[in-house]
Amino acid sequence: MPSPMALPSPTRRNYSIFKKRSTSSLSSPQTAASYLSALSEADARRFRTQQAVPTETPAISLSSSVTSGSEDSVLHEKDAWSSLEVPLQPPTSEQVFTTVHSEFGHCTNQAYRKTSQYVPGTALNHVALEPSYYIVFTTYISYLILIVLGHVRDFFGKRFYPSSYQHLMEHDGYAPLNSDFDSFYTRRLKQRMNECFGQPVTGVAGRTIMLLDRYSTDYGLTQTFTGTRTRALNISSYNYLGFAAAKGGCADAVEESITRYGVTTGGSRLSGGSSDLHTQTEALVARFLGTEDALLSSMGFATNSAYIPALVGKGCLVISDELNHASIRFGVRLSGANVRMFPHNDMNALEALLREVISQGQPKTHRPWKKILIIVEGLYSMEGTIVDLPRLVELKQKYKFYLWVDEAHSIGALGPNGRGVVDYFGMDPAQIDILMGTFTKSFGAAGGYVAGSKALMDRLRVRGYLGAYSESMSPPVMMQIVSSMASIMGVAPPVLASSSPSTADVYTGPAPHALVPSWLTLDQNWVSSAYGTPDSPVAPLVMFNPGKMNMFHGLMKQYKTPIVTVVVAYPATSLVTSRVRFCVSASHTKDDIDTILRATDEIGDVLDLKHGLRKAERWTIDEVCERAVELVSA
Known part of the structure; x- marks a missing residue:
């Protein structure tokens, strides 16, 4: 498996174009009943031509980008997409599923389902592990270097390029609207990491999501759109139950x-x-x-x-x-x-x-x-x-x-x-x-x-x-x-x-x-259905170091299966506890979660994110994926 550091930058990636092949089209359904009827017929035909019935959505393969002429959101059953956009082998109508697109993943393995319920007598409070002195020291040193260099640039910039700082200075007797630190943090810290904030997307925030590709040549001051789009696995949205679908x-x-x-x-x-x-x-x-x-x-x-x-x-x-x-x-x-x-x-x-x-x-x-x-x-x-x-x-x-x-x-x-x-x-x-x-x-x-x-x-x-x-x-x-x-x-x-x-x-x-x-x-099917999710749909991963936020976000997008994450920093958190939030959804499949875990494992090695247990005490990523049911049950 290639190292994430060896993967190309999004600005240098050769963006390929999806080539759509025509298939037998379904008439556009006007009601949910006609849609489900047409879907059942299509599934039945597919079922007769397949030897085996999949138990869940197949793993996502390498994603390409699409041109700006493609649709923002998903989804015409008459088209054939990559497996990021639609499962290669969607469940049949006999498996009682009513969507065949990427906005909602399918999982018929009951072992992967868990009822979210408190067990009396079990420990509830989450004890946050304190970082080592090495992590705290390097984090503060990183911020100190950024702050010192930022003040040095401001000192000389206000004297040699006063026009660029006019909006920060007094104007006709008026005081600046922004405080010194807020302005400084925005310009000298956050701006340098803008790639991991405000990532523009288009379409439905489902199991996958479409990213608008962009790059910056001036350290985040401005962003230039390439005109291409990349479909990525979505682990950043609050779509906990998958109801943000465009069809159904x-x-x-x-x-x-x-x-x-x-x-x-x-x-x-x-x-x-x-x-x-x-x-x-x-x-x-x-x-x-x-x-x-x-x-x-x-x-x-x-x-x-x-x-x-x-x-x-x-x-x-x-x-x-x-x-x-x-x-x-x-x-x-x-x-x-x-x-x-x-x-x-x-x-x-x-x-x-x-x-x-x-x-x-x-x-x-x-x-x-x-x-x-x-x-x-x-x-x-x-x-x-x-x-x-x-x-x-x-x-x-x-x-x-x-x-x-x-x-x-x-x-x-x-x-x-x-x-x-x-x-x-x-x-x-x-x-x-x-x-x-x-x-x-x-x-x-x-x-x-x-x-x-x-x-x-x-x-x-x-x-x-x-x-x-x-x-x-x-x-x-x-x-x-x-x-x-x-x-x-x-x-x-x-x-x-x-x-x-x-x-x-x-x-x-x-x-x-x-x-x-x-x-x-x-x-x-709604009459007797009820959804259950793991105890917490949010899993935070604390980054601490400011440089790791941008790197983690970028490496996840450059992974062989692109993954979009949400990075949270000051003022939503304290200055030194910036983090990545993984928002798990019922629309994800077991393979999706395994993909995210493997990507985090590889990038965690590159960015030195694994702390706490010694390496000899940790399970390998293969063992974690294979024994996932055992871990959840425990």
């Missing part, structure tokens, strides 16, 4: 909703922008979460930043996990409430803090707090850790505070029923005061929600800024939410909708037929 039941439902509702409601929820689809979607979300009511938001970030100030204000206290998302921090600042932070997921430190703030009361006056709100995330996307919810609820019962759980990354991706971190721990949703989440990850849509008691949601509809001032969620987005959520829950037949379900069935059972639009025809 969800896409058909969205298309139908546009013909019935249009593309926008033309107003806010309190000003003519509320439709029956909003009511049905909120009822379905509440049923999915096991709460009395739910409230939609057209933007996930704004869900936290707008609804937190509606709950707390002056005289209130917010206690926040130190690694909470920026939207939570922003919402707390807007509220005007006092804020205290506790170490990440450290429930002992939290209890000590609760004792202190309750006994001391408000600053200066020492009056009791009007209310105490603790805000945590269900799954921390930068660390891949899960909140210790059982312990947190124990503290809630003891110290009588309100609890807000942000499930942006955990909803749909955790729990045996996909209901998030509450479902993962097998707890009662009523024990959480406010459940917040987004639809941008697992559901392949946009926007967010808050859920809780009916009285609380009614208050937020009036008191929250979004209800009165923001555009309401658009009908196509809501239809994507309804169709994807219904596919996870399953939909009870109309005959059973009138029966009286038990308390457990209300939360974990299928959605009543009345909660989905009457015109929506769901595939029968």
Whole structure:
């Protein structure tokens, strides 16, 4: 296997052109039923001509690039692509799959499936391994060299090339808009690594993704597009359940909703922008979460930043996990409430803090707090850790505070029923005061929600800024939410909708037929299906050294099977804990994950990323891939 360092640079790669050969074409289906019928016929013909039936998508082979004249996204069954774009041997209709393109991988081996559920008694807290002194020292030395050289260049540049620095200096008595360090970091550090940030893509963010090839000749100041595109294995998107597909039941439902509702409601929820689809979607979300009511938001970030100030204000206290998302921090600042932070997921430190703030009361006056709100995330996307919810609820019962759980990354991706971190721990949703989440990850849509008691949601509809001032969620987005959520829950037949379900069935059972639009025809395979993913769909790999971020991103793209990764650095993380986030999706196959592991193994040797265990104690990459089921089960 060639060394990654020997692979050519993207700027020097000879970009080949896919040559498409014509095959017997299928008539364009107008409905999901006709599409599935045509697909079944094609699969049946393929099945008769093949000796063996594949158990999963074959491994991806070497990818080429396509010209700008090719389509951005995938997918006409009449065309023949490379295996990166479509599996060489897609599953047949007998295997109950309804897509044959690259946006969703196929895996019929039940051994590769795992139910995401907490096992009582097992250790939960993730202990972050401290880097060695060698890694810390070299990381700080790297930043020191970059900072010193950057200041030297600025010193001489402002004197010999003042026109280039005019926007950084005072102008007609005005101070610079940007602070010195922010400007310096952007120009002298981030700009040099721009190749691993903001990679432009086109098409669907599915199992694979199409990259727009580019290069820079001025150290990242500008980017030049080559006019070619490269299809790469996608391990960077939040498409945890594969619902970001351009074809299939969800896409058909969205298309139908546009013909019935249009593309926008033309107003806010309190000003003519509320439709029956909003009511049905909120009822379905509440049923999915096991709460009395739910409230939609057209933007996930704004869900936290707008609804937190509606709950707390002056005289209130917010206690926040130190690694909470920026939207939570922003919402707390807007509220005007006092804020205290506790170490990440450290429930002992939290209890000590609760004792202190309750006994001391408000600053200066020492009056009791009007209310105490603790805000945590269900799954921390930068660390891949899960909140210790059982312990947190124990503290809630003891110290009588309100609890807000942000499930942006955990909803749909955790729990045996996909209901998030509450479902993962097998707890009662009523024990959480406010459940917040987004639809941008697992559901392949946009926007967010808050859920809780009916009285609380009614208050937020009036008191929250979004209800009165923001555009309401658009009908196509809501239809994507309804169709994807219904596919996870399953939909009870109309005959059973009138029966009286038990308390457990209300939360974990299928959605009543009345909660989905009457015109929506769901595939029968959805009725009993439920998705399960590994405990955390996010796996971070800390880089530390700034130079390794760009190298890792570039070498992954230059691997024999191109792989696109997402690099996260300051200010999303601390300056010295930059990392790569691997976002695993249900659309990936076992072979896809093996490919990513092998690439990481090779590049890890080149960039000196393997620390902790001695080499003699590590499994070989072949052993890891072969014993994957054993590792997951353990």
